[in-house]
Amino acid sequence: MEHDAWFFLGIFVFIFLIWIAIGGPTRPISFTGPTLAQPQELGGGSYLQLPRSAFVVGGTNISLPGSSNGGGAIGTAGSKGSIPMLKGVSFGNSSIYSSGVSMSHYVSGAGSLDPRNEYLTISVAQDAGVPVDISGWTLMSEATGNAVVIPKGTEVPTSGIVNPVQDIVLSPGERVIIISGQSPIGASFRENKCIGYFSTFQNFSPSLPQNCPSPSDELSAFYGNGYIRDAACINYVNTLSRCQVALSPPVNVSGACQSFIVKYLNYNGCVDAHQSDADFEGTVWRVYLGRNNSMWRTKNEVVKLLDSKGNTVDAFTY
Numbered sequence: 001m002e003h004d005a006w007f008f009l010g011i012f013v014f015i016f017l018i019w020i021a022i023g024g025p026t027r028p029i030s031f032t033g034p035t036l037a038q039p040q041e042l043g044g045g046s047y048l049q050l051p052r053s054a055f056v057v058g059g060t061n062i063s064l065p066g067s068s069n070g071g072g073a074i075g076t077a078g079s080k081g082s083i084p085m086l087k088g089v090s091f092g093n094s095s096i097y098s099s100g101v102s103m104s105h106y107v108s109g110a111g112s113l114d115p116r117n118e119y120l121t122i123s124v125a126q127d128a129g130v131p132v133d134i135s136g137w138t139l140m141s142e143a144t145g146n147a148v149v150i151p152k153g154t155e156v157p158t159s160g161i162v163n164p165v166q167d168i169v170l171s172p173g174e175r176v177i178i179i180s181g182q183s184p185i186g187a188s189f190r191e192n193k194c195i196g197y198f199s200t201f202q203n204f205s206p207s208l209p210q211n212c213p214s215p216s217d218e219l220s221a222f223y224g225n226g227y228i229r230d231a232a233c234i235n236y237v238n239t240l241s242r243c244q245v246a247l248s249p250p251v252n253v254s255g256a257c258q259s260f261i262v263k264y265l266n267y268n269g270c271v272d273a274h275q276s277d278a279d280f281e282g283t284v285w286r287v288y289l290g291r292n293n294s295m296w297r298t299k300n301e302v303v304k305l306l307d308s309k310g311n312t313v314d315a316f317t318y
Helices: 002-021 196-202 215-223 232-235 257-262 266-275
Strands: 035-037 047-049 056-058 061-063 101-105 120-123 140-142 148-149 173-180 187-190 281-288 302-306 312-315
Touching: 035 215, 101 302, 101 312, 187 196, 196 266, 215 232, 215 266, 232 257, 257 266
Parallel strands: 173 281
Antiparallel strands: 035 047, 056 061, 101 120, 120 173, 140 148, 140 302, 187 281, 302 312
16 A cells, blocks of 8 residues: 555656646746637547636726726726725625616715705716616715615606606616615606706705706796787896796786796696607706715715625716
8 A cells, every 4th residue: 555655656657747847837827717618529639728816906096897998898897997996895895786877986976964955966878879767777875884885766747736757767878866865856867858847945965956947938838829929027037047947927927927927837737748749858867865964075085886786887986
C-alpha cells in the first residue's frame, strides 16, 4: 500500500512539472471563466463561456452591467454609467431595469418640515425600448430604514370625486415626480393639458405647468353663435390668465357669457372639452407617498430604488 501511494504521488508531481513547463498559470485559459461544450459537440467544437461577476469593483466606483454614457434599452447593454460607492452599503443585485431607469441624484427639499415640499424624480430613458410599470417598486433609505412602496395613480383625475387608480406605467422619455407628502387633490396623477387649473385652489411643489388653453381661444371655440357681438364678455375674458378659474363672473356680462365661464373655464370643463386632443396627455406623473413627515435626511443619506423583485434599479448618496 505504501509503495502504491508513492507511485501516485510521483505521477501528480510529474503532471505538475509538465504544466509549469508549458506555461502553467500564465496561459490565457487560466484567466477565462468555466466553459461547457455544446451538447452535440462534447469533447470538441465551439464552447459556451459562463458569465463572470456582474460587478467590476475598483477605485471609488461600482460599474453596473453594460454601463456606459447615455441610456440603453431595458435589459440590454448601455446604462447611466458608474455609480458612486455607497459609503460601505452594498448596492445589491442589479435590476434588469437599471440600464433604462434612473433617479435624479438629489432630493429637493430633503428633510422639509412639510413633506409635500420634498421630492425626487425617476426617469425612463428615451431609448429604453419598452414602457415600465413602477407601481409596486420601493424607495428606501439605507440610512434610516424608511421604505415606501410606490402606489398606483389616476391617469386623468376628475375634481370632486374619488378617482379610480391603476398602475403607473412610464413610456420611454417619461418621468415621475415622487413627493413624500399627501396629494393636494387626494390622488397621484398624470399631468395633462388642463392640470394647471388645480393651482387656483391648492399649492403644489414643484408648481404645476400653466399650459391650459387660453381663455380667449376657449371663448371663440365654445361660446356659440354671436359671441363676437358680446363685447363685454370678450373684454372680461381677455383679462383672465391661463388656468385661472373665474370664481365670481361679473354681473354685467350676459347670461350666455356666464354660462360659458362656468362650464369651460375650470378643470373639469377643460378636460371634457380637450380630453381627445392629441396634446392632452402629459409626459410627467406626480406620485405622492402619503407621509406626514419627511422621508429623507438632509445629509448622510443613501437613497435606493428597488424593483418589484427587490433588485436595485438605481442608488445614490448625499
